[in-house]
Amino acid sequence: KxxxxxxxxxxxxxxxxxxxxxxxxxxxxRSVSWYQQTPGxxxxxxxxxxxxxxxxxxxxxxxxxxRQFSNSRSEMNVSTLELGDSALYLCASNTGDSGGPDTQYxxxxxxxxxx
Amino acid sequence: AQSVAQPEDxxxxxEGNPLTVKCTYSVSGNPYLFWYVQYxxxxxxxxxxxxxxxxxxxxxxGFEAEFNKSQTSFHxxxxxxxxxxxxxxxxxxxxxxxxxxxxxxxxxxxxxxP
Numbered sequence: 002k003x004x005x006x007x008x009x010x011x012x013x014x015x016x017x018x019x020x021x022x023x024x025x026x027x028x029x030x031r032s033v034s035w036y037q038q039t040p041g042x043x044x045x046x047x048x049x050x051x052x053x054x055x056x057x058x059x060x061x062x063x064x065x066x067x068r069q070f071s072n073s074r075s076e077m078n079v080s081t082l083e084l085g086d087s088a089l090y091l092c093a094s095n096t097g098d099s100g101g102p103d104t105q106y107x108x109x110x111x112x113x114x115x116x
Numbered sequence: 117a118q119s120v121a122q123p124e125d126x127x128x129x130x131e132g133n134p135l136t137v138k139c140t141y142s143v144s145g146n147p148y149l150f151w152y153v154q155y156x157x158x159x160x161x162x163x164x165x166x167x168x169x170x171x172x173x174x175x176x177x178g179f180e181a182e183f184n185k186s187q188t189s190f191h192x193x194x195x196x197x198x199x200x201x202x203x204x205x206x207x208x209x210x211x212x213x214x215x216x217x218x219x220x221x222x223x224x225x226x227x228x229x230p
Contacts, residue, residue: 046219
């Protein structure tokens, strides 16, 4: 099976712009989660989608949003970019057995740099 | 609230020696615990997980982890380190709120010297 794929791998944006990141989960996986990784804050949970519904949300401002499509692919959007949004954005997928021991598999990430 | 702690920012070990990367957790109830490894400019790779049962869990690349309920620990171990094991290691616990959210530790950088 193909793994989790994320596009694009690298992005450079300027402050005030918006950006959309894409994630395609492993085939058959219905749950997609997003995490932000920065040197200062480490790995922080953004949100989780299952069957096109947001099931959980982390403590991020409303500028961060996401959605999931019927084929389980997910996008996240960040509007009005700030310098502090520079980070590695990781997507993970699993079958979606909520709260169970199912393993999350991660994609390679999208490196966002905000200038 | 659930949490995970990795007390060491960096662990240095000589190639061929055993290695241990420490992790302690704080959860209510029975935890689901995970170890992931991250190589430079890459995502996280799953190593192993503890669900229930045998306290010694074996995973990928010769790694294993020991679950200790009384000490609330889940330390990652390998009998003989390789230079290629040098990477960033993360311990994580599944949030018990009925979702798939993982709560990560701060990470431990493992450096294996030839």
